[in-house]
Amino acid sequence: MLFFYFISLPLTMGMVILTLKYFSSPDVPNYVLFTVGYTWFCSFSIIILVPADIWTTIFGNYSGGISFFWSLTYWSTFLLTWVVVPTIQGYEDAGDFTMVERLKTSLHENLVYYLCVGSIALVGLILFIIFSKNWSGDILGFAMACSNTFGLVTGAFLLGFGLSEIPKGIWKNVDWTFRHKVLSHKVAKMAVKLDDAHQEFSSAIVVAQATLNQITNHDPLRPYTNIIDNILYQMLKEDPSFKPQGGRFGENDMDYNTDHKSMAMLRRRLRIAREEYCRYRSEYSSFVLEALELEDTVRNYERRNITGWKFVSSIKPERTGKLGPSFDMMEFIWRCVVRKQLEKLLEIILGCISAAILLAEATILPAGVDLSLFSILINSVGKQEMLVQVAAFVPLLYMCICTYFSLFKIGMLMFYSLTPRQTSSVSLLMICSMVAQYAPPISYNFLNLIRIPDNRKTIFEKRMGNIDDAVPFFGKGFNKIYPLIMVIYTLLHVTNFFDRVIDYFGNWRIFKFQNQDDDADGFDSSGLIILQKERAWLERGHRVGEHIIPLARNFSSMNVDIEPGSNNTQMASAVIGTMSQFKPLNEEVQHVTSRETITKKHSSTREHQNKQASNTKSTLEESTSFKSVMRPKSEKLSSTWELMKSGLVNFKSILEVNNYLPLRQTEENTLSSIASSSESLDDIFQRLKRPTLDLRDYGADNDRMF
Template sequence: MWVFYMFSLPVAIGMVIVTLNYFSGPDVPKYVFFTVAYTWFCSVSIVILVPADIWTALNNYESGAISFLWSLSYWSTFLLTWAVVPTIQGYEDAGDFTVKERLRTSLHGNLVFYLSVGSVALFGVILLISLHKNYWSGNISGFAMACSNTFGLVTGAFLLGFGLSEIPKGIWLNADWNIEQKVLSHKVAKMAVKLDDAHRNFSNAIVITQATSKQMSKRDSLRPYMNIIDRMLLQMLKEDPSFKPQGGRLGESDMDYDSDEKSMASLRRRLKRAREQYYRYRSEYTKFVLEALELEDTIKNYERRDTTGWKYTSCFRPERIGKVGAFLETCEFLWKCILWKHVEKSLAVVLGVMSFAILLAEATILTSGVDLSLFSILVHAAGQQEVLVQLAAFIPLMYMCICTYYSLFKMGTMMFYSLTPKQTSSVSLLMICSMIARYAPPISYNFLNLINIGGNRKTVFEKKMGRINDAVPFFGKGFNKIYPLIMVI
């Protein structure tokens, strides 16, 4: 039962650490790094527990360990995503000068948000109890879990539906060099505009900071705060001597930052966010430019294959010499110019078939007697082979997670956050980990609805989630069976 889980758990830990090291920016504190790492790990652990849970249910095993691990992972993600992570996120985003003030700003912002949401929830609880007072057997904790689960199920249906169609289509289109070249050209041009705006905003923030510092006397009560901001600006310019502020202009209200402590905190926050935005856009612009140049290299090498003897030459590195170098040049040509296109198209076809199988399973989830879920058929076909059963469950479940998170990142990049190599800020990392934790249990529960274990058997996951949803009549079993049709449409 634990063969697959014990193998995948250390792999998951390694992937979380490597991914965080790759994306986290240079200024991310250690406590943020470990908070994000633990949140991601709890989210992944829920996903890798599902195959083991399916195996125990198929073989009528009673596993208290799975029940304990599931509860630990679920409640960890629940508390992290709704309480701990938002508090740390607000603390990191605050521009105040002391720990106490930053924490107060964070708690105040989160309190306002949760009071607004809580007032609506309280009205819902009162209405629910009054309408179902004779037979409502739920409790407040069950109601809270049901609301969290239903939020993930409903919004996750739209995210999953977009990813299921967009990922295979995108991979198929990327196999066409002409289309990919147009897409990269568009991305480079779009990112160049964003980079120019970010450079101007950062320049403005620097000019405003310097002007505010110059006009403030040494005896001013706010001077100690200004000194902190000056040191921060000096460190920024020292880290990147190549950056030259240009086009900085002062607006009518830009000299009002020296009025009180809160305004100084706003100035510090503005300078910090302008810097993060500039380096994030610069990193993304550089990445798209390099991808465009590499694609141009590939196209040129393919067009000149007869004259170069099917050897790959790159503008990023010197030509390899010797027999081994010539062999490597040929291998690189075959991979980049010949094979990779076919690999992409084959992968797009496989993922397209998997997307269709998921849609078919979701669309026929209400049917009884006939099992049209390909994943359910594969799980039962694996029989008593423990590893095969768990792989047959894990692969499509992971694909559903990838599709949902792909849509989540696409939406977030346009509005709230961005996952950029080596330049992702603390606030973005915390927001991303919060959203990942919020959707891991609903995606897993959705997938379990696609597996017909048979014989009135249920996984530990379904038993716990079933009790959660039965606690509130409005979020009953019928809803969980009907909502996937939204995603199919």
């Protein structure tokens, strides 16, 4: 009876451990890893316990084992979600210097949250008493139904979004051209985010150094400054490739030396800035490597007759030995032939499962009709225990994947991040809390799709309670109505109804959910240039992202765009060919090798800020809004040159994009110059902002203004 359950438990444990190792940051403490792992294990235990519960209910083989495991997993998940995980999450997010202070901060924040939730629950209880005067039932079951109502309703819409997005996304990403366009946009956007995170981290270091210099040795806050100083030194020691530059002071950045709470805020700011920088650097590296591997795949497929069906990588060392050519051929067959066909087959299978789930959800309301393919399959396999449980587990697992896919995609835009090997403790705890909250509602929703003979209820349904009792405002049968609403929502989403409505009302675009289709209209010229430079740097032995920081600060001045359907190689050659006629500048940034050098740099920055204190507020705001353009002394002269510059650059870009100006170099010469050039990306984009060569006759001073 529990054979499938006991087989799945060790597999679930192994999956949880591997997932934690893959996503968790090296700085995550062991107690956080244990808490997250145990929460995930309990959540997935609920999912693998559902098939065993269905088997025992169909054939009447009730035992105390199922009831015991349900109580253990459900209440463990409940306590972890509402008590343990929020407390540890607040403790990890606090910036206080002692364990007691961090625990107090966590309890205070959670107390405020629980008071808000308790107030809402009290209002709901009052409304329930008003609308259900003659109600009599299980109080515990009613409480469980109330706690899961939010997960049932919102989980249905998350499920609908995932049912349509996962198969559609797999089908679109099979197309190499579509995926290349998306990656070019992602690389360009992530480069800008990485630069912003780099500047924020640099600013946090500058502020920390300035604050430490303000506090004397006899100040009561000196012990806290020593802790921050050690943290700062450890950060720079763990990441010697980080080069602080571009740090700036904000309006209230010199107010951290007032008390220990402000010092705790400074410590928290340092931690968050470093985590954000590491996260964006990891995401940028993954996007760049994926794009470069995709370019290699396309190139090898086009030259398969020349290479003899062997995969030749431009970013990995060549295989040697007797088995080297055989492995190259196997890699070619996998990347260029088999993988694409398997992804298409997977999309078709997942699309059929999604359609079957929607059909089952849509036919819950009719009482005498059973059109659920899963219910028919489970009831038709007879008394074969393993087949019954496998037939129940596969669609339930897919429903969980769809729900968690939507949950992570929405949550990563607002609340947390899920990055391989760079996910912080706070993000891991928040994610495990979300997973635990939605595991029981997903299981309950799946049980509604199964028609058990004689309308028998599973043990889990009895313990969960009836959602009709939790939401009496909609009348009896609400648990059969809300899935139908989800089906309608999913069909509207598949037909892009919401996007069309938002596009029709242009002012509503702020509510539009960003997806891959928005990045597939054409190649991003900035992303293509970044990929070309990263490939050249990799061939020289550098790491991905090692020289990317000075680049993204000039993206806002780029006006060259690549239209949909254009040849991306020719367009990139046109852009880079214009840059190749200038002599390269030496812009190598020296590494900061000691804390004394950083201190001197930050001290000079602080002195410069003090000298500029007499400037007007508008001047300060304008100087901080432009990251790499120096403001001239004369505003009139500056505005004149800015207008001339933008007009000439726009005119020149339009002419070159539309092929009115001849290219100065062929595509082969351009690509070879990219690979052999020692120019930095900062130089390239500085030249992109300059007009044509004729403007150099105006003199060196005018050239500096561009």
